[in-house]
Amino acid sequence: MPPRLLFSDVDGTLLGADGRYAMSAAELAPAVRELDLVLASSRTVLELARNQRDLGIDGPVVAENGAVMGWPSTDSLSSVGLREDLDGRAWRVVLIGMPASELRAEVREAAKRLGTTYVDQEDVDPALGRRCSVLLRPIPGRDFDALDALAAVLRLRGLSVASGGSWLAVTGGADKGDGVRAVRDWWRRAGREHALVAAAGDGDNDIPLLLACDRRFVIARDDGTWHPALQALPGVECIETPGIAGWCDVIRRLTRPQEM
Known part of the structure; x- marks a missing residue:
């Protein structure tokens, strides 16, 4: 069966204010054998490359709220965007939004x-x-x-x-939803299909992210409430476990639904 695809916000979703991740790289490893994890954040490509290293994952990133895209550099992407060395790796960086x-x-x-x-x-x-x-x-x-x-x-x-x-x-001129569509199109042209496309987020910048995906998870804030604009979106699944621990529930729902 084709793998699932999860686009995830970072701050407040899988990374706490104290710098702690919801899962270590070792804990996440079994899940990323079943799904592709793409970070989608207001962070820069450099910051997301560091987050990828911490989490033990690879692949494209949706940076600067969708205004910048980053792909690990390969021969097939040699004509795409700008080549940059970030966090010890070669990347192709595509600028979409207003400078x-x-x-x-x-x-x-x-x-x-x-x-x-x-x-x-x-x-x-x-x-x-x-x-x-x-x-x-x-x-x-x-x-x-x-x-x-x-x-x-x-x-x-x-x-x-x-x-x-x-x-x-x-x-200006781009949002996380544009980033989702760019990544999905790129993978589609590369011949990689996904059985399901999901997104997880906790803030107002995640509205276009969730709307661009089939399954929509809203992470609760530390006080147990959800962002009202996200809660009002159609078809959302509001995770009851607050904070980054709720992101672990998202991973379980996608990879081990029989346990939920």
């Missing part, structure tokens, strides 16, 4: 008009190599609602503003 420089100009202009101050991840950790997204958070001592007006203006300009772990991620 970060253009997004940053939009953010700065809107913030100046509103008198809003913020922290840009690029100023904190430029080595992450963010290409088609800008990540923001409030200045120290302020709550995230301090960025509400800025987010509203950016959305009116046609940009996407969604959660990105402990940041707000600003993108």
Whole structure:
């Protein structure tokens, strides 16, 4: 039988705020013999390559909320995107969304008009190599609602503003759903079919991710509640076990449904 395919968010879904994964590489190994696991996150290709190494997995990644795609470099992909060496491996990186420089100009202009101050991840950790997204958070001592007006203006300009772990991620022209479709199309052309395509996520940036898949899992927040926008999507399965432990339930549902 063809393998199953799982697209998974990272922060708050399979990776906790304390840096602990839901499963170790050894614990995950039996599951990835039965399913292909693709990380889909606001993180960069470099960050996701490191997450793959930690988890003992390989394959494509959906980075920067779908604005950037990454594939391990092979001869068949030699003409695709840009070749980059990331985390000790060769990758083909495809830029889909609006360039970060253009997004940053939009953010700065809107913030100046509103008198809003913020922290840009690029100023904190430029080595992450963010290409088609800008990540923001409030200045120290302020709550995230301090960025509400800025987010509203950016959305009116046609940009996407969604959660990105402990940041707000600003993108344009792409979302995680686009990443799902790109990966599925690539695997289809490579002759690899999947019996089922599923997704797991916990935040508002996962709405297009879940909608692009056949089976939709919503991970509960640490307080046991689910993001209301995800909970309202059609056909979702809300996992009752809160936090990253709930991701283990998703893996069991996909690989050992008879135990659930």
